Amino acid sequence: MKRLDIEPTMEVLIESLRNDSAGRNGDIIDFIKMLADTEGPYAYMIDAPWGDGKTFFVKSVELLLNAMNPQSVDYGYDHTELNSVLSRLGDTDFLALPYYFNAWDNDFSDDPLTTLFASMAAEFDRNDLLKASKVKVKDGIAAVIDAGLAVGQVPFRISGAAGALTSESLIASFKTKAEIRERISRLAEESIVEVANKLVIFVDELDRCRPDFAVRLLEQTKSLFCSESIIFVFSADSSQLAKAVGGMYGSGFDTSKFLERFFDERIKLCPVDSVKFTGDGVNYNGGNRFDKLARELLDSKVLTIRDAYRIKRNLESARHYCLEGPNHELPQMIASCTVLPLLIFIERDDIDLYRRITTGADFDAVYEYGRVFPSFMENVRDTIVRLRGNMHGSEDVSFSDEDCRAYMRDLCIAIFGSTEGHPEHYEARERLGGFCSPTFDSRVYKQLKFPEIF
DSSP states (O other), rough: OOSSOOOOOOOHHHHHHHHHTSSHHHHHHHHHHHHHHSSSSSSEEEEEEETTSHHHHHHHHHHHHHHHHSOOOOOSHHHHHHGHHHGOSOOOOEEEEEEETTTTTTTTSHHHHHHHHHHHHHHHHSSSSSSSHHHHHHHHHHHHHHHHHHTTTTOOGGGGGGGGGGSSSSSSSSSSSSHHHHHHIIIIIIIIGTTOOOEEEEEGGGSSSSHHHHHHHHHHHHHOOOOOOEEEEEEEEEHHHHHHHHHOOOOOOOHHHHHTOOOEEEEEOOOOOHHHHHSSSSOSSSSSSSHHHHHHHHHOOOHHHHHHHHHHHHHHHHHHHHSSSSSOOOEEEEEEIHHHHHHHHHHHHHHHHHHHHHTTSSSSHHHHHHHHHHHHHHHHHHHHHHHHHHHTTTTOOOOOOOHHHHHHHHHHHHHHHHHHHHHHHHHHHHHHHTTSOOOOOHHHHEEEEOOSSS
């Protein structure tokens, strides 16, 4: 098994920017222009639901900021690959030193600020990270950390950044907030100045952190980072973050208003065309029954990027099973091309409904869910026409919506009903197939597990 979503590696980010796969290049360019015009101290919140590409967005901004700064990091890739995007920024003297911090990866610590600086120190200590003045930059960060930890008599140097993670609180080590603010400002205004005019710190995955870690990180950065040269960019699902923080303060506490005090401006990302973004593979534009219904289902949903990867993986497996599997008889065919696509979306949208269907507790639910989709009703009606045409020797047959409901009920009884001593199950199978009573692979319909080889 592989991860369902794509990691934002350098190669993936470059390809995404070059092709504007997420349709967000315009937003990325506009945001960089905003950063260039922003005077610190300032904090942005990049707000979007879980799985909707916040990490792709901030890492794309980070990548472009590095590409814009000749003194910045050399990752060994050709910046000309991004020229088509960079050209949209026009002439600018904006030089930023970006730093990306994954808060969720580091919330094991009790002291967010120690972790942030230790992580930054380790990053800026890498060989050849900065083409010029890297000594000043890393020594500036080291001065902040070493001064604080020296109070607690904990030896620490830049080469041992991990030592900070088990030390006493950096905040507690300083005698006053004024002293740490002064040291951070000196880091930004004296150390960074030779390679950039702004230090942009991206704090990602804040909504996935322990609530106490997230709140302390917000409080510390708000009160201690007061330099005109520092901009923070937090990314989170604000509604989820508010719910998590609300658990700390109890019901009745206005967590949304509480969180707003930490951000100067909220940037809400426009939804991504997740189906287009995850477009490698089947596009479901074919004329077969499965593709038509899958297309209607996809078009009817607002999916995050993560949701789209999961849905489309299951759809492609189901499609292969439908078109290539052992579905030669009419009941199996209509089940695989009609019931399976619905089940994949029901399992994603309403797990309780999915369980009622797959345990045989509600035989009418599939019809109720599917009847709003034209392709679903077309499939059911065509099946009834073919079934009655074979029975009466003619395709000139009439039927009602109640006939469609009854057929789908029989189909669901045959797939999900119990075979142990229930005449209803056998009667439904006979109505579906006459002397050739159909059978269905329970792994496929009850667990959405699709055989690899038929």
